[in-house]
Amino acid sequence: MKFEIKGLRVTECMDNSLAPDFLSDLPLSITENILALLPIRDAVKTSILSSKWRYRWASVPKLVFDDNCVNFSIDKASAENNLIKFITHVLLLHRGPIHKFKLSTSYLQSCPDIDQWILFLSRNDIRELSLELGEGDWFRVPSCLFSCKKLTHLDLFRCELDPPPSFRGFLFLKSLNLQQVSVAPDTIESLVANCPLLESLTLSYFDSLELSIWAPNLKNLYLEGEFKEVCLENTPCLAVMSIALYMTDDIAAHFEHSSSCNFVQFLGGAPNLERLIGHIYFTKYLSIGIEQWKLPLAYNHLRIIELYQVSFEDMKEILVVLHLIMNSPNLKELQISGSSNTLAALEAPDLDFWDTECPSNCTFKRLQTVKMTDMCGVPHEMELIKFLLGNSPALEMMSITPCLYVTDARINMLIELLRFQRASPRAEIIFIQE
Numbered sequence: 001m002k003f004e005i006k007g008l009r010v011t012e013c014m015d016n017s018l019a020p021d022f023l024s025d026l027p028l029s030i031t032e033n034i035l036a037l038l039p040i041r042d043a044v045k046t047s048i049l050s051s052k053w054r055y056r057w058a059s060v061p062k063l064v065f066d067d068n069c070v071n072f073s074i075d076k077a078s079a080e081n082n083l084i085k086f087i088t089h090v091l092l093l094h095r096g097p098i099h100k101f102k103l104s105t106s107y108l109q110s111c112p113d114i115d116q117w118i119l120f121l122s123r124n125d126i127r128e129l130s131l132e133l134g135e136g137d138w139f140r141v142p143s144c145l146f147s148c149k150k151l152t153h154l155d156l157f158r159c160e161l162d163p164p165p166s167f168r169g170f171l172f173l174k175s176l177n178l179q180q181v182s183v184a185p186d187t188i189e190s191l192v193a194n195c196p197l198l199e200s201l202t203l204s205y206f207d208s209l210e211l212s213i214w215a216p217n218l219k220n221l222y223l224e225g226e227f228k229e230v231c232l233e234n235t236p237c238l239a240v241m242s243i244a245l246y247m248t249d250d251i252a253a254h255f256e257h258s259s260s261c262n263f264v265q266f267l268g269g270a271p272n273l274e275r276l277i278g279h280i281y282f283t284k285y286l287s288i289g290i291e292q293w294k295l296p297l298a299y300n301h302l303r304i305i306e307l308y309q310v311s312f313e314d315m316k317e318i319l320v321v322l323h324l325i326m327n328s329p330n331l332k333e334l335q336i337s338g339s340s341n342t343l344a345a346l347e348a349p350d351l352d353f354w355d356t357e358c359p360s361n362c363t364f365k366r367l368q369t370v371k372m373t374d375m376c377g378v379p380h381e382m383e384l385i386k387f388l389l390g391n392s393p394a395l396e397m398m399s400i401t402p403c404l405y406v407t408d409a410r411i412n413m414l415i416e417l418l419r420f421q422r423a424s425p426r427a428e429i430i431f432i433q434e
Contacts, residue, residue, distance in 0.1 A: 035060050041069045044090065058093050062100040065090075067107060080107045091117060097125040102155075109136040119144045130155035130177075138182060156181050163187060169194025179204040185211060208250060213269075226250075227285075229260075232269030239272060239301070244279035261289035263320060268297060275304040276324070283307055287316035293323070302328040303366075306335040312380040315353060321384070326362055334388070335371040338381060338403065354383045363391050363423075370398040377402065377409040377416075386420045395424040401432040 035043045035057050043057040070082045083105060101121050108114070110133070121129065122144045129151060133139050139159040146167045154170070155177040162183070173195040178188075179202065192198060193214040201218055203211075206225035213221070214234045223230065224244040232238065263286045267273070278286075305324055311317050325331060370388055375381050389398065400417070402410050410433065417429060 031056055032059065036062055039068060040064055040090065041086075055093065055095070059096045060094075061097055063090065063094075063098060064100070064102045064104075066104045070107070076107060083107050084111065084113050087117060088113060091120050094124075099125065100128040101126055102128070102130040104130070104132040106134040108133050110139040114139060115142040115144070118142055118148075122148045125150055127151060128153040131159065132157040133159070153177075155179075161187070163191065167194075169196070171196065173198055175200040177202040185209055189214070208248075224279075229262075229265070231265045232267075235269050236272060238270040239274040240277075241270065241273060241275070242277040242279070243282050245281045245285050247281045247284065261292045262286050263290055263293055263323065264297070267299075271297070271299065273299050273302045275306075276302060277306045279308050281309070283310050283317040283320045284314070286320045287314065290316050290319050290323070297323075297327055299324075299328045300330060303330055304333045305331060308337045309339045309374075310336055311339040312376075312378055312384075315350065318353070318380055318384070319357065322357055325364065325388075326358075330366050331364060332366050333369045334367060335373070336384075337373040338375050351379060351383065353380075354387065358387055363393065364388070364395075366394055367392040368394055368396045370395065371401075372399070373401040374403045375400055375413070376406050377413040382413070382416055385417070389420045389422050389427065389429075391423055392427070393423045395422070395427040397428050397430065399430040399432055 035046065038046075040060075040063055043060060046057055047054045065083070065087055067079075067083075069086050070079045072079075074082070087103070098121055101117075103114075103117075114131075114133075118129075119142070126148050127150055129145075129148065130153070131139070131141075132155070135158070141156065141159050141161050143164045146163050149170070150172055151170045152172050153175040154173060155175075156179070158180045160182040161178070169191070174197050176192070176195065176198060177200075188203070188209075189212055192201060195215070197217055198215050199217055200220040201213070201215065202222040203209075204222070204224040206227070208226050208228055210229045211227060212231045212233050216234050216236060218235050218238050220240045221235070221238060222242045224246075226246045226248055266286060302324075305328065307321060307324075310321060321336065325334060367388070370392075372381070372385060385398070385400070389395070400413070402413065414431060417431070
């Protein structure tokens, strides 16, 4: 029997053993790429295609395990057991280097099998390792992890980390992500300092941490949690920073007795910043000791500033905002959101502050976009808007979004906005009512 499809003649062979196996005859590089794109569970299933495919999946260098590796219909205990068996089976049959191993599951917590898996990975050239286990008892990272000398990316979630005394750092590590990790503060500092190629650092959900960062190649920094102090001692390459600081009674008490200038300690070590994102309490943190700031700091590369929940009732926080924007000559985008506490600023505002702190010759030559959200229309907010409109000759758009709780004051805000002078003839003001 013969078939002809678009000029291609194909002969159907009654004897399957004589039929050409085009799939198995694909170049090894192509089959490896196909298998690498499949979920690991599906990649393992290709072993039933033919004898040639039985162990082809076993050389895939990237292994990603998650809850989809087991059947959803079974109970959690069975799912946990099956997942452990599946991962162990894959590792036992695997051949060649394993460059990436990722485990993200809600089924597993702390179990001895994970120690054995990490020991196996440490002997197979592991480069990228990510462990995110379920809620419950935290997993204690085994010491064999610190013998993974070729690691370039390390992501750890909900675990305990305690390097052995002999550990001297990951010499090739470029990305370190620690979230909900129990570790001593001096251990974090030592770990960061002993990763000379580190470019990205994420520390999330830490409590009452005092941190000094020494990372000459660091480019991206993400911090979230309760930080009493953060000092950037040697971060000349830092380009992107995203910070969310939580305020507790202990942290607030510590700030009250602090004599240092957080602005200088934190941002003085990042002269090459390109983007700064400050979430809750960030401007509050930088405002501690701001009156002591004397030395000029220039951020010639800073183009994007995003500050959230700025309290316009606190003159020190306003001073932080002004210091940032006035010392960023190449700023292009500015976004500021107000705090609900700003409503209290309606009483007796000190408007002479703006004449004192804002020089008449200040110009934002490259500022093009300004977004002001959660605005209450209080005097200090309006003064900042007036200052930006009157000193931004390249401004193209300023959008203003009132706070949801402000209704009656919206008309007054609009009337006042229309009175403000604009340095840019192209500046468009957009008033967004949600």
